[in-house]
Amino acid sequence: MSKLEFNVVFFEVVSIIISILAFGAAFWLYKWVASQPSSNKRIAEVGKLIRNGANTFLAKEYKTLSRFCVVAAIVIFIFLPSPIWNGHPLGNILMAVSYLFGTVFSGIAGKVGISIATIANIKSAEASTKGIKPSFMSGFRGGAVMGMAVVGSSLLGVTLVLLLTDNTTALLGFSFGASSMALFAKAGGGIFTKTADISADLVGKVELGIPEDDPRNPAVIADNVGDNVGDVAGMGADLFDSNVASMAAALVMAAAIDKVKGGTINVSMVFCYAAIGLLASIIGVLTAKMDEKGSPTKALNSNTYVTMIIFGVLTALATVVFRFEWRIWFASAIGLFVGFIIGIASDYFTDDTKKPVHEVAKASGSGPAFTILSGVSYGLMSTLPSMIGIGISALAAYKICAPLGEGYAMFGISMAAVGMLSIVGMIISNDAYGPIVDNARGLVEMGNLGDKALEITDSLDSAGNTVKAVTKGFSIGAAGLTVIALLGAFISEVNGAAAEIGKELITGFDILNPTVFFGLLFGAAIPPVFSAMLMLGVDRNAQRMVDEIHRQFREIPGLKEGKKGVVPEYEKCIAIATSGALKELVPAGLMTIFATLIVGFIGGVQAIGGFISGNIVSGLIFALFMSNAGGLWDNTKKYVEAGNNGGKNSETHRAAVVGDTVGDPFKDTAGPSINTQITVVSLVASLTATIFLTFNLFG
Amino acid sequence: MSKLEFNVVFFEVVSIIISILAFGAAFWLYKWVASQPSSNKRIAEVGKLIRNGANTFLAKEYKTLSRFCVVAAIVIFIFLPSPIWNGHPLGNILMAVSYLFGTVFSGIAGKVGISIATIANIKSAEASTKGIKPSFMSGFRGGAVMGMAVVGSSLLGVTLVLLLTDNTTALLGFSFGASSMALFAKAGGGIFTKTADISADLVGKVELGIPEDDPRNPAVIADNVGDNVGDVAGMGADLFDSNVASMAAALVMAAAIDKVKGGTINVSMVFCYAAIGLLASIIGVLTAKMDEKGSPTKALNSNTYVTMIIFGVLTALATVVFRFEWRIWFASAIGLFVGFIIGIASDYFTDDTKKPVHEVAKASGSGPAFTILSGVSYGLMSTLPSMIGIGISALAAYKICAPLGEGYAMFGISMAAVGMLSIVGMIISNDAYGPIVDNARGLVEMGNLGDKALEITDSLDSAGNTVKAVTKGFSIGAAGLTVIALLGAFISEVNGAAAEIGKELITGFDILNPTVFFGLLFGAAIPPVFSAMLMLGVDRNAQRMVDEIHRQFREIPGLKEGKKGVVPEYEKCIAIATSGALKELVPAGLMTIFATLIVGFIGGVQAIGGFISGNIVSGLIFALFMSNAGGLWDNTKKYVEAGNNGGKNSETHRAAVVGDTVGDPFKDTAGPSINTQITVVSLVASLTATIFLTFNLFG
Structure with missing residues (x-):
């Protein structure tokens, strides 16, 4: 084993160790949360x-998804990385x-998240009677379990796949497994x-x-379940x-460069930076605290900044020690800094x-139409700073590293x-x-823990x-950069083949190549159609559930009046949300995958290149x-409810509620799912590139 | 004068003759409309x-615009096509x-439209007491005056510029004049x-x-004025x-090809096809009629189809007679056909x-939030067929003509x-x-002409x-293709320089060039920001006008009750709409132009290429x-008002009205202005290409 080969294995081992550290931290946090009092x-009960x-x-x-994944795995086995009849079955098995x-790693991460979140909610609720600090800590440490588990398992998974297969295409396969799960988990959870x-x-x-959260409401438990399956499990998968x-x-x-230049320094660097990122997050999470009088927002943000600084300093140190390229350190620091800028703009x-x-x-004082118009307008404007x-x-990362x-x-x-x-762990x-x-x-409201706890x-x-x-x-900025980078991975794959x-x-x-331009136009239309399908899914599903709630209020005597001992049939609402979400999530996901395949079949690799780009931009x-x-x-809505512009129950408030209702599927169903959608398109394209190099109509 | 040169002059003369024919038709139609009875x-009065x-x-x-145009003309004179100190002042003057x-041609077309529209509305209103046929004819022939005037003057203008200057860059200058007027006219009219x-x-x-159209409403006249300045003058300029x-x-x-190959056959062909298009529209317009029992929708659509067929047949004939290339005929026929398909999809x-x-x-039965969510979803879905x-x-036009x-x-x-x-005349x-x-x-309502006329x-x-x-x-499809073609013109200009x-x-x-990609991302963000600025303009302006209407109802005694002889102060509402529109239209237009210049300055020609493409796709x-x-x-809203899903004054109707209010600036202010916005970006880019070839930061 040469010295350089030792290096990459060294960093892989370090990555595995730090992943295990993350699991340890997760376990400790889990125990801590579980040991908090609840009585x-x-x-x-709730x-x-x-x-x-x-x-x-x-x-x-x-x-549902396991069926899909098994079918996908069989298709992959037959066709990828090259059709099995070409005589390299080992590659296909890998x-x-x-x-x-x-898919399994992604699923486990989601499951861990749900397990801790549905404990931490109770602990945080009960702790709220004792003050903001213990309540915050239960909530934050519960979230941190998820953070540590997700990032630990992603680093562990990537490292193991590369260590065992020594095959970067297999890595794309692993990534595609994660993406296809995320696509459906995010979409399904978001619809639910x-x-x-x-x-x-x-x-x-x-x-x-x-x-809100009134226990008479038959949908109230489903609403709380939704927070977990959408915002915890779905977000984790994403x-x-x-x-x-x-x-x-x-x-x-990195592997493509190392292959040409010899050695493994670039692959080593990726593992080293990723491991440091995780380490920084572990430190950030474990040292997080809040004063009894402090603001929770500040506490959350300051943890993030601490993590960023640790990452910046440690990677600089590593660059000195292991003689990595400084230019690449700058590229990664720029990424971190721009992420911060994008965050500020969104804020x-x-x-x-x-x-x-x-x-x-x-x-909103002029009615709901104006809530919508002005909200849409500011939402559209908000895209500019982030896009730039x-x-x-x-551009900067490219120019810095090109020499x-x-x-x-x-x-x-x-x-x-x-x-x-x-800082993804954070x-x-x-x-x-x-x-x-x-x-x-919600639990405080339903458990009648009093106004102070509610506050x-x-x-x-x-x-x-x-x-x-x-x-x-x-996360949106990172998805953008990642997919631009995946475009590079796509080219590597194509040219290899x-x-x-x-x-x-x-x-x-070349944009002037009409096949590329055709792909560009087609690809740009996918995110709007994808998000429309999800929103219509929510729309249809919500109509079904509203009917059910009406039925319960009509048919269960004493429910509306809040008669003691009368409880709604919560589980019926949960069942509707579940079956509806599962029904609605599949078409949108499949549409994305098939559109990519159709474009590849029509226009070959050039059309796909345009397709990915159009998809990124509009996505x-x-x-x-x-x-x-x-x-x-x-x-x-919250601002109005706090007593501004007429306050609660004013006309302005009613208009603001309409805005909030429109915004809910925007921000929690469609918007974040698009992230995953563009990753899936890039990965499907990269994986099938070889096939469309030879099989296509006009390319 | 060689035989081939004679050919292009021949087609230019034909174009001028047919333009004059169009003016003749417009004049005849104008007289016809003006001669209709009104009493x-x-x-x-109204x-x-x-x-x-x-x-x-x-x-x-x-x-307001003339000031802008004079400043723009001075800037153009100093810098374009190349800075005047380079010593070719004649080109700059041209x-x-x-x-x-x-700008002047565009302005005249708008003025003609307003003149006839504000006569035809009266005639059509009065004719409605005699039946649907005469009312339809007044309306349609009034519109046709505008159609003939706009298309006649555009063909005449283009022909004259090329005939007099023999300079295709000057043609882009003419086009930019038309675009900059359209940008502001469409935006200003749309806001009004x-x-x-x-x-x-x-x-x-x-x-x-x-x-609707109740004469007690102080904004009712402004509303009717708005139809004219936005939908007639603005649309005409667009x-x-x-x-x-x-x-x-x-x-x-065409000129670039002819320059290389010698001869003028391609330039001739463009004039020939454009002239035939205008001729087909003249025939379509003059032969349009409706039976007393016919449907106005059918009448309008069948005129369109007649025009399409005439165009297809005559251009095929011309291709035989003048030995144009059949492949190009196919390209233009495909354009027409796809336009038709896009129309069907929108329908x-x-x-x-x-x-x-x-x-x-x-x-909408579940409330306005669902009107918005489902409408947004279907709107997003509707983009797919047109983009494809x-x-x-x-792609087809390119592949057919490439050989x-x-x-x-x-x-x-x-x-x-x-x-x-x-068929733009149609x-x-x-x-x-x-x-x-x-x-x-509106006039029928205000003039109390009875229910039959209203119906x-x-x-x-x-x-x-x-x-x-x-x-x-x-028009959206054509704008898309035009701007793709302008990308070609842009390259011609750049390479000439x-x-x-x-x-x-x-x-x-190359999309993989990060300078191009930077342009792509930046360019894609412009249409959302541009439309947001216009919509916020409408929002702000409408709030001012609502305050004024409230004031009038409060302060003018007897107005609300409809006391005889009490009239609202219509002109105050008109003044608010006017001043507000003028104030709001300028920033959005300037933002578009400056963004193009900034991108060019940062990344040079490659960034601009990406910028135009991103702008087209997202636009x-x-x-x-x-x-x-x-x-x-x-x-x-109309469907519900016709008695469906609860009919007028139901909760569903109220929700549908919210949708309509949101949709109004979508479809009449922001949406159609984007057409112009993408054309302006392409033209500004083409015209300034020479400058950014040498002056830029990172290109």
């Missing part, structure tokens, strides 16, 4: 309903197994959660005027996917102390994505914190919404637009 | 108010004059009309429950611009007999755009018919809405989405 019977509902949904979802491995949320609000708040994809893209390009458009929220609240930021960071030689430029972009996602912790404290608020959980919940904007900015069969190598995708715009507009409407 | 005093309001707005708008020429429309509806229909741009792009590329998503309208109406259609027609040799492929795409726009006639009969309906004008108005979907599909200064020629825009998506979603909501 309230009513809360335990908590159990939520837990069972979430587990039932997850079981059914995984059952690919299919890696794919399944990816918004179905329940909208229906509960529509009948409860709007029609009957009963408070970020597991982004993280794996960014590492996979970087590794594919501006959604924060209730800034102009957009105030303007939308003011416009992503473009500039890609290092062939292949480094695209590698630089992928390392910017790795840099942006280095992002997930903050993101999972949100639904946990949201649930806790505390309200403020924790609101902090969750605010930091969400920053973390969403990160082209060289084998003696075809001309691809040097780029980023719609993801940013929908996430930010949704967050803006949500916070506008 | 009702009340209608004459008609005069509308006419004066429209003229006042137009005068103020032109005054360019600046062509630019001004373009929707400000008035929304405010009138909001206070009148929603708050007070008085009927289609004047598209038509000029498509011809200019085709001529630039599906907006027609009240199809599923989307029914589904949105059904969803545009992509495929460009003819260097340069023919892009020329083929531009001829597909010319084919798609060949499109404008149908489009201008809409606001005329909409106005007529007739209602059905004419509804037909206008339906055919609008088809014609809008055409590059050859002169000894720089490397540009062969394409098409947003134009299609907003136009179709807006049309869908409008027709859903």
Whole structure:
């Protein structure tokens, strides 16, 4: 074993060790949360309903998806990386197994998230009677379990796949497994959660005027289940996917460079940076605390900044010690910095102390149409800084790394994505914190823990919404950079295959080539259609659930009046949300995959290159637009409810509620699913590139 | 003069003759409309108010724009086509004059449209007491005056510029003049009309429950003025611009081919096809008629089909006689055919007999949030067929024409755009018919002409809405193809300049070049921001006008009760709409132009290439989405008002009205302005290409 080969194995082993450290941290945090006191019977009862509902949904979802995954694995086995009759069956087996491995890892991460979230919600709720600090810690540490589990398993999975197969195409297979799970988990969870949320609000708040989380509302448990399956499990699968994809893209390009230059320094560097990112997150998570008088928003944000600084310093040190290229360090630092800028911009458009929220609240005074018009407008505007930021960071990373030689430029972009996602452990912790404290608020209401506790959980919940904007900015930006990098991986794959069969190598995708342009137009239309399918799914499903809620209020005597001992049939609503979500999630996911295959079949590799690019561009715009507009409407409603512009129950408030209802599927169903959708398109394209190099109509 | 040179002059002379024929037809139609009987005093009075309001707005708008145009002309004179200190002042003078020429021609077309529209509305209103046929004919022939004037003057202008200057860059200057007027006219008119429309509806229909066009409503005249300045003058400027741009792009590329090959056959062909398109429209317009029992929708559509067939047959004949290339004929026929397909698709998503309208109406039963969610979803879905259609027609035109040799492929795409726009005379006639009969309906209501007349004008108005979907599909598709062709023109310009200064020629825009990708991301963000600025403009302006309406109802005694002799202060509302529109239109227009210049300055020609492409792709998506979603909501409201899903004044109706209010600025302000916005970006880029070839930061 040469010295350089020793190096990469060294970093792989370090990655595995740090992954295990992350699992250790997760386990410790889990134990800590589980050991927090809980005694309230009513809360335990409701908590159990939520837990069972979430587990039932997850079981059914995984059952549906496992069928899909098995079929996909068989298709992969037959066709990828090259049709099996070409006589390399081992490659096909590796690919299919890696794919399944990816789906299983993703599934486990989701399952872990649900398990801890449905404990942490109870603990956080009960702790709220003792003060904001213990309540916050239960919520945050619950989220951190998820963060550590997801990032630990993604680093572990990637490392194991490369260590065992030594095959970067298999890595793309693993990543595709993670993506296909994420596509459906995010979409399914997103449909579930918004179905329940909208229906509960529509009948409860709007029609009957009963408070949020009122136990009389038959949809209230489904709503809380939704927070878990959509915002915890779905989000976890999504970020597991982004993280794996960014590492996979970087590794594919690093390996291509190393292959040409000899040695393994670039692959080593990717593992080293990823391991440091995870280490920084572990430190950030474990040292996180909040004073009794501190603000939860500040606590969450300062953890994020601490993690960023640790990452920056440690990677600089590693660059010195292991003699990595400084230019690549700069690329990854730029990624991190631009992610931060994008987060700030998203924050501006959604924060209730800034102009957009105030303007939308003011416009709402003229009725719901103006809530929508002004919200849509600010949402559209919010895309500009992020689009420019992503473009500039890609440009800068490319230009900084290009002088290092062939292949480094695209590698630089992928390392910017790795840099942006280095703090993903922290992002997930903050993101999972949100639904946990949201649930806790519901439990406080249902368990009658008093106004003081309600106030505390309200403020924790609101902090969750605010930091969400920053973390969403990160994850959208990182997805953008990752997919740009995957475009590079796509070319690597194509040219590898082209060289084998003696075809001309691809040097780029010229927009003036009408096949590329055709792909560009087609690809750009996919994110709008995809998000429309999901939103129509929510729409249809919510109509079914509203009918069910009406039925229960009509048919169960004493329910509306809140007669003691009368409980609604919560599980019926959960069943509707579950079956509806499973029914609606499949077509949108399949449409995405088939559209990619059709374009490849029509126009070959050039059309696919255009398709991916159009998909990225329009996907980023719609993801940013929908996430930010949704967050803006949500916070506008909260701002009005806090007594501004007429306050609760005014005409303005009613208009703001309409905005919030529109914004819910925007920000929690369609918007974040687009991230996954563009990753899936890139991976499907990369994996099938070889086939469409030879089989196509007009390419 | 060689034989071939004679040919192009021959076709230029033919084009001038047919343009004059079009003016003759317009004059005859104008006289016909003016000679129709009118006697009702009340209608004459209100008609005069509308006419004066429209003229006042137009005068103020032109005054504002003339300042802008003079400044722009001076800048052009100094810098374009190359800085004046380079020592070719004649070229700069030609360019600046062509630019001004373009703005003046566009302005005249708008003025003609307003003149006839504000006569035809009265005639159509009064004729409605005699039956649907005479009322329809007044409306249609009024619109046709506009159609003939716009297309005649665009063909005349283009021909004169090329005949007098023999300089295709000057042609781009002319086209830019038309575009910059269109940008502001469409945006300004769009803001005016929707400000008035929304405010009138909001206070009148929603708050007070008085009927549409009720004369007590202070905004009612402003609303009718808005139909004229937005939908007639603005739309005219828009289609004047598209038509000029498509011809200019085709001529630039035809001239480039002819220059290399010798002869003028390709330039001749463009003039020949454009002239035949105009001739076909003249025949279509003059032979249009409707039976007393016929449907106005059918009448409008069958005229369109007749025109298409005439164009197809005559161009085939011309191809035989003048030995043009058949492949190019096919390209233009494909353009026409795909335009038709796009129209059908738009029709599906907006027609009240199809599923989307029914589904949105059904969803509205759960409240306005669902009206919005389902409408947004179907609007997003509607983009897919058109995007694929545009992509495929460009691909097909390219592939069909590529075998003819260097340069023919892009020329083929531009001829597909010319084919798609060949029936533009008909499109404008149908489009201008809409606001005329909409106005007529208002006059019938205000003049108390009775229920029968109201029913007739209602059905004419509804037909206008339906055919609008088809014609809008055409104009968006044509804009898409034109701008793709302009990308070709851009390259021609750049390479012409590059050859002169000894720089490397540009062969394409590689998406993998991060400078191109940066441009792509930046360019894609412009249409959303542009439309957001316009919508916020409407929003702000409508809030001002609503305040004014409230004031009048509060302060003018007897107004609300409809006391005889009490009239509202209509002119105050008109003044608010006017000043607001002028204030709001400038920033959005300037943002577009400056963004293009900034990108060019940062990344040079490659960044601009990406910028144009990103702008086209996202511009098409947003134009299609907003136009179709807006049309869908409008027709859903009408569908509910016709007695479906609960009918008028039901909860469903109130929700549908919210959808319609959101849809109004979508479809009449933002959506159609994006067309112009993408043309302006392409032209600014083409014109400044030379400068950014040498002056830029990172290119």
